[in-house]
Amino acid sequence: TWFDFNQLLLELVEDLQRTTERHQIIPELQPIGSVYADKDRIGQVLTNLVTNAIKYSPDADKIIVKAKVVDGEVSVCVEDFGIGISHDKKDKVFEQFYRVSGDKQHTFPGLGLGLYISSEIVKREGGRIWVNSVPGQGSTFCFALPIKQM
Ligand code: ATP
Ligand code: MG
Numbered sequence: 001t002w003f004d005f006n007q008l009l010l011e012l013v014e015d016l017q018r019t020t021e022r023h024q025i026i027p028e029l030q031p032i033g034s035v036y037a038d039k040d041r042i043g044q045v046l047t048n049l050v051t052n053a054i055k056y057s058p059d060a061d062k063i064i065v066k067a068k069v070v071d072g073e074v075s076v077c078v079e080d081f082g083i084g085i086s087h088d089k090k091d092k093v094f095e096q097f098y099r100v101s102g103d104k105q106h107t108f109p110g111l112g113l114g115l116y117i118s119s120e121i122v123k124r125e126g127g128r129i130w131v132n133s134v135p136g137q138g139s140t141f142c143f144a145l146p147i148k149q150m
Contacts, residue, residue, distance in 0.1 A: 002036050004033070005035040008042070009067055010027060012046050020054045023057070023062060024063070026065065046065075052078075053141075058082070060082050063079065063081075066078075072147075073127075073145060073147070083106070083136065084138055090131050094116060098112050127144050
């Protein structure tokens with residue numbers, strides 16, 4: 001269905017903000033307008049990415065959610081300032097049940113399914129998902145959707 005993309009992102013940011021006291025979740029959204037896609041599924045992807053950003057940045061205080069339109073694609077990025085992901089694991093994190101093992105200071109609960117499910121959803125919508133990261137500094141997870149705009 002058609003839905004207001006900015007409105008969905010802002011609603012979810014508001015909901016997710018209530019789940020964390022440490023982090024400020026900051027939306028930096030270009031006006032995107034109405035988009036045709038599976039609203040609930042796209043919401044699930046954003047929720048998975050922000051939930052991860054919260055979980056894997058226990059010592060950070062902000063998370064940035066960006067959205068923009070480039071070349072007929074809508075792209076959304078979730079940036080955190082947490083533990084990061086080493087280069088050799090950046091593709092593996094999208095595999096089913098894959099988890100990077102924790103260090104001595106932190107153990108993070110989870111099944112290793114959130115990113116796999118997110119990548120399946122994004123692919124089904126004709127888009128792609130990727131991550132840039134610097135270990136010890138943070139991660140930026142992005143997805144892009146080739147969406148018809150009204
Ligand atoms: P769940 O199924 O509850 O989502 P999970 O968070 O472990 O469990 P994924 O969301 O699929 O599973 O993430 C897979 C792995 O990728 C995580 O276990 C973690 O090691 C790594 N990861 C995901 N997001 C981040 C992030 N923002 N920063 C650092 N590592 C991350
Ligand atoms: Mg997860």
